[in-house]
Amino acid sequence: MTASDTRERLLDAAERQFSERGYDGASLREITQAAEANLAAVSYHFGSKEDLFVAVVARRVQPINLERLRLLDQAEARAGERPLEVEAIVEAMIAPVLRSGADGPCVLRMVGRANSESAAPTRRVVEGPMREIRARVRRALRRALPHLNERELSYRMHFTMGVVKSVASDQHLLHAISDGQCDPQDLDGTIAQLVPFLAAGMRAPSVERKRRASARSRRS
Amino acid sequence: MTASDTRERLLDAAERQFSERGYDGASLREITQAAEANLAAVSYHFGSKEDLFVAVVARRVQPINLERLRLLDQAEARAGERPLEVEAIVEAMIAPVLRSGADGPCVLRMVGRANSESAAPTRRVVEGPMREIRARVRRALRRALPHLNERELSYRMHFTMGVVKSVASDQHLLHAISDGQCDPQDLDGTIAQLVPFLAAGMRAPSVERKRRASARSRRS
Protein backbone atom coordinates (compact mmCIF):
# COMPACT_ATOMS: atom_id res chain seq x y z
CA MET A 1 0.00 0.00 0.00
CA THR A 2 1.93 3.01 -1.24
CA ALA A 3 1.68 6.50 0.16
CA SER A 4 -0.59 7.85 -2.56
CA ASP A 5 -2.75 4.77 -2.54
CA THR A 6 -4.75 5.96 0.45
CA ARG A 7 -5.04 9.35 -1.15
CA GLU A 8 -6.55 7.87 -4.28
CA ARG A 9 -8.92 5.66 -2.35
CA LEU A 10 -10.08 8.69 -0.40
CA LEU A 11 -10.71 10.60 -3.61
CA ASP A 12 -12.69 7.71 -5.06
CA ALA A 13 -14.80 7.19 -1.97
CA ALA A 14 -15.36 10.91 -1.54
CA GLU A 15 -16.44 11.28 -5.14
CA ARG A 16 -19.06 8.63 -4.69
CA GLN A 17 -20.36 10.02 -1.42
CA PHE A 18 -20.40 13.64 -2.54
CA SER A 19 -22.25 12.79 -5.72
CA GLU A 20 -24.79 10.61 -3.95
CA ARG A 21 -25.47 12.69 -0.87
CA GLY A 22 -24.25 16.18 -1.68
CA TYR A 23 -21.50 18.09 0.05
CA ASP A 24 -23.32 18.59 3.33
CA GLY A 25 -24.93 15.18 3.27
CA ALA A 26 -21.66 13.31 2.92
CA SER A 27 -19.71 12.76 6.12
CA LEU A 28 -16.00 12.25 6.45
CA ARG A 29 -16.67 9.29 8.66
CA GLU A 30 -18.56 7.46 5.90
CA ILE A 31 -16.01 8.47 3.31
CA THR A 32 -13.02 7.25 5.26
CA GLN A 33 -14.81 4.07 6.18
CA ALA A 34 -15.64 3.35 2.53
CA ALA A 35 -12.05 4.10 1.61
CA GLU A 36 -10.85 1.77 4.37
CA ALA A 37 -8.82 4.66 5.69
CA ASN A 38 -8.63 6.49 8.94
CA LEU A 39 -10.67 9.56 9.72
CA ALA A 40 -7.53 11.58 10.36
CA ALA A 41 -6.22 10.69 6.91
CA VAL A 42 -8.43 13.36 5.41
CA SER A 43 -6.75 16.05 7.45
CA TYR A 44 -3.35 14.66 6.65
CA HIS A 45 -3.81 14.35 2.90
CA PHE A 46 -6.15 17.21 2.14
CA GLY A 47 -6.49 19.48 5.13
CA SER A 48 -10.23 19.72 5.43
CA LYS A 49 -13.50 18.44 4.05
CA GLU A 50 -13.73 21.40 1.73
CA ASP A 51 -10.24 20.85 0.39
CA LEU A 52 -11.05 17.21 -0.17
CA PHE A 53 -14.08 18.23 -2.20
CA VAL A 54 -12.04 20.62 -4.27
CA ALA A 55 -9.49 17.89 -4.94
CA VAL A 56 -12.20 15.49 -6.02
CA VAL A 57 -13.61 17.94 -8.52
CA ALA A 58 -10.26 19.18 -9.76
CA ARG A 59 -9.17 15.65 -10.61
CA ARG A 60 -12.02 15.37 -13.13
CA VAL A 61 -12.20 18.88 -14.51
CA GLN A 62 -8.92 19.01 -16.38
CA PRO A 63 -9.30 15.81 -18.41
CA ILE A 64 -12.82 16.83 -19.38
CA ASN A 65 -11.76 20.22 -20.61
CA LEU A 66 -8.75 18.84 -22.46
CA GLU A 67 -11.03 16.42 -24.24
CA ARG A 68 -13.36 19.27 -25.15
CA LEU A 69 -10.51 21.22 -26.67
CA ARG A 70 -9.34 18.12 -28.52
CA LEU A 71 -12.78 17.62 -30.05
CA LEU A 72 -12.91 21.26 -31.08
CA ASP A 73 -9.46 21.01 -32.67
CA GLN A 74 -10.57 17.92 -34.52
CA ALA A 75 -13.74 19.60 -35.75
CA GLU A 76 -11.75 22.62 -36.91
CA ALA A 77 -9.39 20.39 -38.83
CA ARG A 78 -12.36 18.78 -40.55
CA ALA A 79 -14.01 22.10 -41.33
CA GLY A 80 -10.99 23.89 -42.73
CA GLU A 81 -12.00 27.46 -43.45
CA ARG A 82 -15.73 26.86 -43.13
CA PRO A 83 -17.66 27.35 -39.90
CA LEU A 84 -17.79 24.31 -37.65
CA GLU A 85 -20.78 22.02 -37.75
CA VAL A 86 -23.19 22.90 -34.97
CA GLU A 87 -23.39 19.22 -34.09
CA ALA A 88 -19.63 19.06 -33.62
CA ILE A 89 -19.59 22.08 -31.32
CA VAL A 90 -22.44 20.77 -29.23
CA GLU A 91 -20.84 17.37 -28.98
CA ALA A 92 -17.56 18.89 -27.86
CA MET A 93 -19.39 20.70 -25.09
CA ILE A 94 -21.39 17.81 -23.77
CA ALA A 95 -19.85 14.46 -24.59
CA PRO A 96 -16.71 14.72 -22.46
CA VAL A 97 -18.69 15.57 -19.34
CA LEU A 98 -21.20 12.81 -19.84
CA ARG A 99 -18.53 10.26 -20.62
CA SER A 100 -16.55 11.21 -17.55
CA GLY A 101 -19.33 9.61 -15.59
CA ALA A 102 -18.82 6.26 -17.25
CA ASP A 103 -16.21 5.03 -14.81
CA GLY A 104 -17.95 6.45 -11.77
CA PRO A 105 -20.20 9.25 -10.62
CA CYS A 106 -20.33 12.22 -12.92
CA VAL A 107 -18.60 15.40 -11.82
CA LEU A 108 -21.61 17.41 -12.75
CA ARG A 109 -23.69 15.75 -10.12
CA MET A 110 -21.28 16.90 -7.44
CA VAL A 111 -20.74 20.33 -8.86
CA GLY A 112 -24.37 20.90 -9.60
CA ARG A 113 -25.44 19.95 -6.17
CA ALA A 114 -22.72 21.88 -4.42
CA ASN A 115 -23.27 24.81 -6.71
CA SER A 116 -25.36 26.84 -4.38
CA GLU A 117 -25.11 24.74 -1.28
CA SER A 118 -21.69 26.12 -0.69
CA ALA A 119 -20.99 27.96 -3.87
CA ALA A 120 -17.55 29.34 -3.19
CA PRO A 121 -15.42 26.16 -3.14
CA THR A 122 -16.92 24.73 -6.31
CA ARG A 123 -16.67 27.79 -8.45
CA ARG A 124 -13.04 28.16 -7.55
CA VAL A 125 -12.20 24.87 -9.30
CA VAL A 126 -14.70 24.86 -12.11
CA GLU A 127 -15.25 28.35 -13.38
CA GLY A 128 -11.68 29.30 -14.11
CA PRO A 129 -10.92 26.57 -16.69
CA MET A 130 -14.50 26.74 -17.98
CA ARG A 131 -14.04 30.32 -19.06
CA GLU A 132 -11.59 29.35 -21.79
CA ILE A 133 -13.89 26.64 -23.11
CA ARG A 134 -16.86 28.95 -23.13
CA ALA A 135 -15.00 31.64 -25.04
CA ARG A 136 -13.90 29.22 -27.70
CA VAL A 137 -17.30 27.59 -28.01
CA ARG A 138 -18.90 30.99 -28.30
CA ARG A 139 -16.58 31.99 -31.13
CA ALA A 140 -17.33 28.77 -32.96
CA LEU A 141 -21.08 29.13 -32.49
CA ARG A 142 -21.01 32.76 -33.56
CA ARG A 143 -19.55 31.76 -36.89
CA ALA A 144 -21.79 28.74 -37.32
CA LEU A 145 -24.95 30.60 -36.34
CA PRO A 146 -24.58 34.15 -37.60
CA HIS A 147 -28.32 34.78 -37.29
CA LEU A 148 -28.07 34.82 -33.48
CA ASN A 149 -27.06 37.84 -31.46
CA GLU A 150 -24.80 37.62 -28.42
CA ARG A 151 -27.67 37.52 -25.99
CA GLU A 152 -29.31 34.60 -27.73
CA LEU A 153 -25.98 32.84 -27.94
CA SER A 154 -25.67 33.18 -24.18
CA TYR A 155 -29.13 31.82 -23.57
CA ARG A 156 -28.63 28.85 -25.82
CA MET A 157 -25.23 27.98 -24.43
CA HIS A 158 -26.71 28.18 -20.98
CA PHE A 159 -29.61 25.93 -21.94
CA THR A 160 -27.19 23.44 -23.46
CA MET A 161 -24.99 23.17 -20.43
CA GLY A 162 -28.13 22.95 -18.36
CA VAL A 163 -29.49 19.90 -20.12
CA VAL A 164 -26.20 18.15 -19.70
CA LYS A 165 -26.15 18.84 -16.03
CA SER A 166 -29.60 17.54 -15.41
CA VAL A 167 -29.17 14.55 -17.68
CA ALA A 168 -26.07 13.63 -15.71
CA SER A 169 -27.73 14.26 -12.37
CA ASP A 170 -31.05 12.57 -12.88
CA GLN A 171 -30.33 9.43 -14.81
CA HIS A 172 -32.92 7.58 -12.79
CA LEU A 173 -35.61 9.96 -14.02
CA LEU A 174 -34.92 9.04 -17.62
CA HIS A 175 -35.40 5.43 -16.76
CA ALA A 176 -38.67 6.17 -14.96
CA ILE A 177 -40.07 8.48 -17.65
CA SER A 178 -39.42 6.02 -20.44
CA ASP A 179 -40.75 2.94 -18.63
CA GLY A 180 -37.32 1.41 -19.02
CA GLN A 181 -37.12 2.04 -22.76
CA CYS A 182 -34.17 4.40 -22.39
CA ASP A 183 -31.09 3.12 -20.66
CA PRO A 184 -29.42 5.95 -18.74
CA GLN A 185 -26.23 3.90 -18.56
CA ASP A 186 -25.98 3.93 -22.33
CA LEU A 187 -24.10 7.19 -22.59
CA ASP A 188 -23.48 6.97 -26.30
CA GLY A 189 -27.16 6.40 -26.86
CA THR A 190 -27.99 9.45 -24.78
CA ILE A 191 -25.41 11.55 -26.57
CA ALA A 192 -26.73 10.40 -29.94
CA GLN A 193 -30.18 11.66 -28.93
CA LEU A 194 -28.97 14.79 -27.22
CA VAL A 195 -26.72 16.20 -29.92
CA PRO A 196 -29.39 16.51 -32.65
CA PHE A 197 -31.88 17.84 -30.14
CA LEU A 198 -29.56 20.59 -29.00
CA ALA A 199 -28.23 21.35 -32.47
CA ALA A 200 -31.79 21.88 -33.68
CA GLY A 201 -32.42 24.18 -30.74
CA MET A 202 -29.28 26.10 -31.56
CA ARG A 203 -30.38 26.52 -35.16
CA ALA A 204 -33.84 27.76 -34.22
CA PRO A 205 -34.57 31.18 -35.71
CA SER A 206 -33.60 34.21 -33.68
CA VAL A 207 -36.51 35.25 -31.51
CA GLU A 208 -36.21 38.88 -32.58
CA ARG A 209 -35.95 38.02 -36.27
CA LYS A 210 -38.80 35.61 -35.95
CA ARG A 211 -40.97 38.39 -34.55
CA ARG A 212 -40.12 40.65 -37.46
CA ALA A 213 -40.67 37.80 -39.92
CA SER A 214 -44.10 37.00 -38.57
CA ALA A 215 -44.98 40.70 -38.65
CA ARG A 216 -43.97 40.71 -42.33
CA SER A 217 -46.03 37.64 -43.13
CA ARG A 218 -49.05 39.20 -41.48
CA ARG A 219 -48.69 42.23 -43.71
CA SER A 220 -48.56 40.22 -46.93
CA MET B 1 -50.66 36.53 15.21
CA THR B 2 -53.06 33.73 14.34
CA ALA B 3 -52.34 30.09 14.78
CA SER B 4 -51.53 29.38 11.19
CA ASP B 5 -49.44 32.49 10.83
CA THR B 6 -46.40 30.87 12.39
CA ARG B 7 -46.95 27.87 10.18
CA GLU B 8 -46.88 30.02 7.04
CA ARG B 9 -43.79 31.91 8.17
CA LEU B 10 -42.05 28.63 8.81
CA LEU B 11 -42.94 27.40 5.34
CA ASP B 12 -41.64 30.60 3.75
CA ALA B 13 -38.40 30.61 5.70
CA ALA B 14 -37.87 26.90 5.13
CA GLU B 15 -38.43 27.28 1.41
CA ARG B 16 -35.75 29.92 1.20
CA GLN B 17 -33.25 27.99 3.28
CA PHE B 18 -33.84 24.66 1.57
CA SER B 19 -33.47 26.18 -1.86
CA GLU B 20 -30.33 28.09 -0.95
CA ARG B 21 -28.52 25.47 1.07
CA GLY B 22 -30.11 22.17 0.20
CA TYR B 23 -31.92 19.83 2.53
CA ASP B 24 -28.91 18.82 4.57
CA GLY B 25 -27.34 22.24 4.50
CA ALA B 26 -30.37 23.99 5.92
CA SER B 27 -30.78 23.82 9.67
CA LEU B 28 -33.98 24.10 11.64
CA ARG B 29 -32.27 26.67 13.84
CA GLU B 30 -31.70 29.05 10.96
CA ILE B 31 -35.15 28.41 9.58
CA THR B 32 -36.95 29.08 12.83
CA GLN B 33 -34.81 32.13 13.49
CA ALA B 34 -35.61 33.56 10.05
CA ALA B 35 -39.27 32.83 10.65
CA GLU B 36 -39.07 34.51 14.07
CA ALA B 37 -40.44 31.34 15.53
CA ASN B 38 -39.27 28.92 18.13
CA LEU B 39 -37.23 25.85 17.33
CA ALA B 40 -39.86 23.60 18.84
CA ALA B 41 -42.48 25.09 16.53
CA VAL B 42 -41.25 22.85 13.73
CA SER B 43 -42.01 19.74 15.72
CA TYR B 44 -45.34 21.12 16.76
CA HIS B 45 -46.54 22.18 13.32
CA PHE B 46 -44.90 19.62 11.06
CA GLY B 47 -43.41 16.82 13.12
CA SER B 48 -39.91 16.70 11.75
CA LYS B 49 -37.48 18.37 9.38
CA GLU B 50 -38.38 15.92 6.66
CA ASP B 51 -42.09 16.56 7.06
CA LEU B 52 -41.43 20.28 6.93
CA PHE B 53 -39.60 19.80 3.66
CA VAL B 54 -42.43 17.77 2.22
CA ALA B 55 -44.91 20.45 3.25
CA VAL B 56 -42.80 23.15 1.61
CA VAL B 57 -42.68 21.29 -1.68
CA ALA B 58 -46.29 20.17 -1.59
CA ARG B 59 -47.50 23.72 -1.19
CA ARG B 60 -45.98 24.63 -4.59
CA VAL B 61 -46.54 21.47 -6.58
CA GLN B 62 -50.29 21.56 -6.88
CA PRO B 63 -50.67 25.13 -8.22
CA ILE B 64 -47.92 24.47 -10.75
CA ASN B 65 -49.55 21.35 -12.07
CA LEU B 66 -53.00 22.94 -12.16
CA GLU B 67 -51.56 25.77 -14.23
CA ARG B 68 -49.97 23.28 -16.57
CA LEU B 69 -53.27 21.54 -17.10
CA ARG B 70 -54.97 24.90 -17.63
CA LEU B 71 -52.47 25.85 -20.33
CA LEU B 72 -52.94 22.50 -22.02
CA ASP B 73 -56.73 22.92 -21.94
CA GLN B 74 -56.35 26.37 -23.41
CA ALA B 75 -54.08 25.11 -26.17
CA GLU B 76 -56.49 22.32 -26.97
CA ALA B 77 -59.37 24.77 -27.21
CA ARG B 78 -57.33 26.82 -29.68
CA ALA B 79 -56.28 23.80 -31.71
CA GLY B 80 -59.69 22.22 -32.04
CA GLU B 81 -59.24 18.91 -33.83
CA ARG B 82 -55.72 19.60 -34.99
CA PRO B 83 -52.63 18.54 -33.04
CA LEU B 84 -51.42 21.08 -30.50
CA GLU B 85 -48.65 23.47 -31.38
CA VAL B 86 -45.34 22.15 -30.11
CA GLU B 87 -44.62 25.58 -28.68
CA ALA B 88 -47.81 25.48 -26.64
CA ILE B 89 -47.03 22.05 -25.22
CA VAL B 90 -43.51 23.04 -24.30
CA GLU B 91 -44.70 26.24 -22.71
CA ALA B 92 -47.27 24.39 -20.66
CA MET B 93 -44.53 22.14 -19.34
CA ILE B 94 -42.02 24.79 -18.42
CA ALA B 95 -43.62 28.16 -17.83
CA PRO B 96 -45.59 27.33 -14.67
CA VAL B 97 -42.52 25.98 -12.92
CA LEU B 98 -40.33 28.87 -13.86
CA ARG B 99 -42.98 31.42 -12.94
CA SER B 100 -43.51 29.78 -9.58
CA GLY B 101 -40.10 31.13 -8.70
CA ALA B 102 -41.16 34.69 -9.30
CA ASP B 103 -42.43 35.29 -5.81
CA GLY B 104 -39.67 33.36 -4.12
CA PRO B 105 -37.23 30.52 -4.60
CA CYS B 106 -38.19 28.07 -7.27
CA VAL B 107 -39.42 24.64 -6.23
CA LEU B 108 -37.17 23.00 -8.70
CA ARG B 109 -34.11 24.19 -6.91
CA MET B 110 -35.22 22.42 -3.78
CA VAL B 111 -36.47 19.33 -5.47
CA GLY B 112 -33.51 19.05 -7.77
CA ARG B 113 -31.06 19.36 -4.98
CA ALA B 114 -32.90 17.01 -2.69
CA ASN B 115 -33.50 14.63 -5.53
CA SER B 116 -30.75 12.22 -4.70
CA GLU B 117 -29.59 13.69 -1.43
CA SER B 118 -32.54 12.11 0.23
CA ALA B 119 -34.55 10.84 -2.64
CA ALA B 120 -37.44 9.23 -0.85
CA PRO B 121 -39.20 12.24 0.70
CA THR B 122 -39.09 14.34 -2.46
CA ARG B 123 -40.37 11.75 -4.85
CA ARG B 124 -43.28 11.06 -2.60
CA VAL B 125 -44.62 14.59 -3.15
CA VAL B 126 -43.52 15.27 -6.69
CA GLU B 127 -43.71 12.13 -8.74
CA GLY B 128 -47.29 11.19 -8.08
CA PRO B 129 -48.95 14.33 -9.51
CA MET B 130 -46.25 14.59 -12.17
CA ARG B 131 -47.28 11.29 -13.67
CA GLU B 132 -50.62 12.66 -14.86
CA ILE B 133 -48.95 15.69 -16.46
CA ARG B 134 -46.38 13.56 -18.20
CA ALA B 135 -48.99 11.23 -19.62
CA ARG B 136 -51.00 14.09 -21.03
CA VAL B 137 -47.97 15.90 -22.42
CA ARG B 138 -46.81 12.70 -24.02
CA ARG B 139 -50.13 12.19 -25.76
CA ALA B 140 -50.07 15.75 -27.05
CA LEU B 141 -46.49 15.45 -28.29
CA ARG B 142 -47.17 12.11 -29.92
CA ARG B 143 -49.86 13.71 -32.07
CA ALA B 144 -47.86 16.86 -32.77
CA LEU B 145 -44.67 14.98 -33.62
CA PRO B 146 -45.71 11.74 -35.30
CA HIS B 147 -42.23 11.25 -36.71
CA LEU B 148 -40.83 10.40 -33.25
CA ASN B 149 -41.03 7.00 -31.64
CA GLU B 150 -41.78 6.49 -27.95
CA ARG B 151 -38.16 6.23 -27.00
CA GLU B 152 -37.29 9.51 -28.63
CA LEU B 153 -40.31 11.12 -27.06
CA SER B 154 -39.03 10.02 -23.67
CA TYR B 155 -35.56 11.38 -24.32
CA ARG B 156 -36.84 14.72 -25.51
CA MET B 157 -39.29 15.16 -22.66
CA HIS B 158 -36.50 14.32 -20.27
CA PHE B 159 -34.18 16.84 -21.88
CA THR B 160 -36.90 19.46 -21.73
CA MET B 161 -37.61 19.02 -18.05
CA GLY B 162 -33.87 18.97 -17.51
CA VAL B 163 -33.24 22.36 -19.03
CA VAL B 164 -35.96 23.85 -16.92
CA LYS B 165 -34.51 22.44 -13.78
CA SER B 166 -31.05 23.74 -14.42
CA VAL B 167 -32.28 27.10 -15.65
CA ALA B 168 -34.21 27.45 -12.42
CA SER B 169 -31.32 26.26 -10.28
CA ASP B 170 -28.45 28.16 -11.80
CA GLN B 171 -29.77 31.58 -12.57
CA HIS B 172 -26.49 33.13 -11.51
CA LEU B 173 -24.68 31.15 -14.20
CA LEU B 174 -26.77 32.74 -16.92
CA HIS B 175 -25.83 36.13 -15.61
CA ALA B 176 -22.14 35.20 -15.56
CA ILE B 177 -22.11 33.52 -18.99
CA SER B 178 -23.75 36.47 -20.68
CA ASP B 179 -21.65 39.16 -19.03
CA GLY B 180 -24.84 40.57 -17.60
CA GLN B 181 -26.63 40.72 -20.96
CA CYS B 182 -29.25 38.21 -19.88
CA ASP B 183 -31.27 38.98 -16.80
CA PRO B 184 -32.11 35.73 -14.98
CA GLN B 185 -34.84 37.55 -13.06
CA ASP B 186 -36.64 38.28 -16.30
CA LEU B 187 -38.60 35.06 -16.38
CA ASP B 188 -40.72 36.00 -19.36
CA GLY B 189 -37.58 36.82 -21.29
CA THR B 190 -36.09 33.47 -20.41
CA ILE B 191 -39.29 31.65 -21.32
CA ALA B 192 -39.45 33.51 -24.64
CA GLN B 193 -35.96 32.23 -25.44
CA LEU B 194 -36.47 28.78 -24.06
CA VAL B 195 -39.72 27.83 -25.78
CA PRO B 196 -38.46 28.21 -29.38
CA PHE B 197 -35.20 26.51 -28.46
CA LEU B 198 -36.95 23.47 -27.04
CA ALA B 199 -39.65 23.40 -29.70
CA ALA B 200 -36.96 23.27 -32.37
CA GLY B 201 -35.25 20.46 -30.50
CA MET B 202 -38.54 18.61 -30.29
CA ARG B 203 -39.06 18.98 -34.02
CA ALA B 204 -35.60 17.72 -34.91
CA PRO B 205 -35.73 14.71 -37.21
CA SER B 206 -35.89 11.31 -35.63
CA VAL B 207 -32.38 9.97 -35.17
CA GLU B 208 -33.29 6.63 -36.71
CA ARG B 209 -35.07 8.22 -39.68
CA LYS B 210 -32.22 10.63 -40.12
CA ARG B 211 -29.83 7.72 -40.46
CA ARG B 212 -32.00 6.08 -43.10
CA ALA B 213 -32.49 9.41 -44.86
CA SER B 214 -28.79 10.11 -45.06
CA ALA B 215 -28.23 6.59 -46.35
CA ARG B 216 -30.81 7.31 -49.08
CA SER B 217 -29.23 10.61 -49.99
CA ARG B 218 -25.83 8.98 -50.31
CA ARG B 219 -27.35 6.52 -52.77
CA SER B 220 -28.88 9.22 -54.95
Place this chain on the structure above:
DNA sequence: GTCTATAAAGGGATAGAC
Protein backbone atom coordinates in the same frame (compact mmCIF):
# COMPACT_ATOMS: atom_id res chain seq x y z
C1' DG C 1 -49.54 27.32 20.71
C1' DT C 2 -45.32 28.89 22.44
C1' DC C 3 -41.45 28.72 25.18
C1' DT C 4 -36.89 26.90 27.86
C1' DA C 5 -33.94 23.40 28.64
C1' DT C 6 -31.82 19.40 27.52
C1' DA C 7 -31.23 14.98 25.68
C1' DA C 8 -28.84 12.07 22.24
C1' DA C 9 -26.38 11.73 18.20
C1' DG C 10 -23.33 13.07 14.77
C1' DG C 11 -20.39 16.27 12.63
C1' DG C 12 -15.25 18.14 11.52
C1' DA C 13 -10.89 18.81 13.25
C1' DT C 14 -6.60 17.81 15.82
C1' DA C 15 -2.99 16.41 19.37
C1' DG C 16 0.09 13.13 20.05
C1' DA C 17 1.60 8.17 20.17
C1' DC C 18 3.46 4.95 17.03
Place this chain on the structure above:
DNA sequence: GTCTATCCCTTTATAGAC
Protein backbone atom coordinates in the same frame (compact mmCIF):
# COMPACT_ATOMS: atom_id res chain seq x y z
C1' DG D 1 1.83 7.97 6.99
C1' DT D 2 -1.28 6.00 10.06
C1' DC D 3 -3.75 5.42 14.14
C1' DT D 4 -6.49 6.33 18.71
C1' DA D 5 -8.69 9.30 21.50
C1' DT D 6 -10.85 13.31 22.29
C1' DC D 7 -12.30 18.19 21.88
C1' DC D 8 -15.80 21.10 20.71
C1' DC D 9 -19.50 22.34 18.08
C1' DT D 10 -23.95 21.80 15.76
C1' DT D 11 -27.64 19.18 14.68
C1' DT D 12 -32.62 17.23 15.36
C1' DA D 13 -35.94 16.12 18.50
C1' DT D 14 -38.58 16.18 22.75
C1' DA D 15 -40.13 16.76 27.65
C1' DG D 16 -42.42 19.74 30.37
C1' DA D 17 -43.48 24.59 32.18
C1' DC D 18 -46.45 28.34 30.88
